[in-house]
Amino acid sequence: MNRKLIMMLTCVFVIAFAFGVQAEVKDPIGVVKLRPGEPIHVAYWVVISGPNTSLGTDIFRGIELAVDEFGGQIKGWPIKITGQDAGCSAEGGQAAATKLAADPTVVAAIGSACSSAAKPGVPILWKAGIPSVSPSNTAPFLTDPERGDGYGGYLRTCHNDKVQGAIAANFAFRKLGLKKAATIHDGSVYAEQLAQVFAKNFKQMGGTVTSMEAISPNDTDMRPVLTKIATGMPDIIYYPIFIAEGGFITRQAKEVSGLEKTVMFGADGMFSPDFYKAAGMSAVGMYHSSPDFSAFAGGYAAFLKAHQKKYGEKPIAPFHGHAYDATMIILKAIDQVAVKEGDNLYIGRKALRDAMYATTKYQGLTGTITCDQYGDCADPKIAVYKTAADNVKQGVMPSKPVWKPY
Amino acid sequence: MLQRIRERISPTDVVMWLIGGGLMFMVVWGSIATLIKGTYTTRHWIDFVIFGLAQGSVYALIATGYTMVYGVLRMINFAHGEVFMSGPYTAYFVAAYFYRNDFLEAQPILCLGVIFLVSMAVSVTIAFFLERIAYRPLRGAPRLIPLITAIGASFFLQYLFRGLYGSSFQAYPDIPMLEGHWVIAGIRILKFQAVVIVAAVMLMFALYSFVMKSRIGKAIRSVSEDKEASALMGIDVDKMISMTFVVGGAAAGAAGVLYAIMFKQVHFFMGFIPGIKAFTAAVLGGIGNIPGAMLGGIFLGLVESVGPSLFLDGLGIVAPYQLKDAIAFTMLVMVLIFRPTGFLGERLAVKKA
Incomplete structure (x- = not known):
């Protein structure tokens, strides 16, 4: 008797529960x-x-x-x-x-x-x-x-940085014709992996990577690490890091003997007017790899107009x-x-x-x-931009790339 | 005989000596290997030393503030890093104003003087009120309480300045006079680094002679030795403690401008890391001792700059500069193992604490 009652109650609950869920929407997670x-x-x-x-x-x-x-x-x-x-x-x-x-x-x-x-x-x-x-x-x-x-x-x-790193290496080796590169990362997942992809591609093309250095994100004095890099006499330094440290490196590289003529090459993480604030005029002539705005689809012009109307300025990062x-x-x-x-x-x-x-x-x-x-959803179009003096003075990112791989 | 040795040397001592010895061996081995490898020429080493001196002299100036406060109050003023930040961050707005009006180019020395004064004034004010509001009411409390208050004050000041000036960083304007480099006796030295080193040494000298020679300096030293006896001799102890904070704040404000000249960025969080480093420097030199703090600061700057290349390169460690802080703090551990009172710290006959 007692067992029957329990069985029956269980059945009722199961049915009620099933109907209850069925009345709503089912989903395995919630x-x-x-x-x-x-x-x-x-x-x-x-x-x-x-x-x-x-x-x-x-x-x-x-x-x-x-x-x-x-x-x-x-x-x-x-x-x-x-x-x-x-x-x-x-x-x-x-x-x-x-x-x-x-x-x-x-x-x-x-x-x-x-x-x-x-x-x-x-x-x-x-x-x-x-x-x-x-x-x-x-x-x-x-x-x-x-x-x-x-x-x-x-x-x-x-984009996935496998794309960005390859394009950056391609630009440095094929377009600029530079044979010796050094990289700097800051221990972050982004910078470390991007620097590795760049170095791997650069080596595959036949270039030499003189050193792969790292800094920590709170460092301010980059001159010692840059001096170490200078001993390898690289033609180009790829440093895909962030704005504050990127600013320190860009400024201080000009002050280290042996790096006065070295090409500076950053990535999308510091492609922003704030970076120009951090680096000042030392940013003039450097390159950034970043998404190609000019390849964006037709709706982009309307987006820029809406952006200008709502925030009163051009976009401030990529x-x-x-x-x-x-x-x-x-x-x-x-x-x-x-x-x-x-x-x-x-x-x-x-x-x-x-x-x-x-x-x-x-x-x-x-x-x-x-x-x-x-x-991975992107349709990656990465280009390389060059900073002119006007970009730094007016605090705007260059709008046209100097080089596209396609 | 053996018994007596065993009594005098505890197992902890042996372990400490082994750790210290092992680290020392690594340092020596790494240095020799690096020098044999010969990647760096003499010029590179000179560059490393100059960079280290410039960075170290800023640490040294901040460290004097820590050490003086410890001397008189036996407490670590953890908010000192924020005193250091407040000055140059406020002076930034003055500097930017001069820059916009081209005044910086026309009268660079006058402008720098004004920037220094503003920065020092702000840091002094902050340090003075910090002591007045946060520390003085807790003078008689157990030692842990002012320490926790100092941490609280540090956060308060950080976020106060974040609220006042915003959370993004500001870039100090370039000073054309300090661009470029000089060649002195065949050694290439950047102008601003020379200025930073010379200014820091002058400031340290001024500070040291103030503490050693002036009446107020003497009174501060007597308060640091014995508060009751000083009070009996007619010294206003509260006033002298305030003065200590004022002098430390002035040094921090000046150090802040030198820092801004070197790195050209200010930010509400910029005081944290230099503060920790300067505290380390003060401990290295023997906390409570002013020349010790200066020596500790310069030593720390040099180790940070030269160390990764000298010690780690030879050991085959890649990207050694990532381990800069690890080296600096390992040095601290080593110094404390072999000399628990720091470089110049005196062994206290009577425990003051």
């Missing part, structure tokens, strides 16, 4: 339920303090413009954008991701800005079922087939377009998977991730975007 008027919460985690603020600000502006363009709502539910400061460090990324993961309303995230922050942050977010699209993490590790399960919800709309595209991918995917039942809106987390990964041939600002199985 479902976000939004009552009428509750906003669809998308969060960004980028760098919003410290010397690399311009990178984060640029991304944030791209996000805002994309949300404006999208109309600010999906199926009648308003879109809410909030943010966390992930800094440009592993600790910052971890802290920001933990905060976002603790908030059950967050549907998807945009970020991080620096690869160092993404490395610990992405697995924390994905454990909470939050997929993240980065507009500016370029380190090859993050979309490497060996990266591990924690990165299952990670995508990026910017990744506004990628941020715009990242936001668009997320919003489109939400639009696709969000189900309205009764008065509520349901968004399945796994479904959202899959919809984002399924993005194919989307015409974004930065080109035609197709995501592969590891989350």
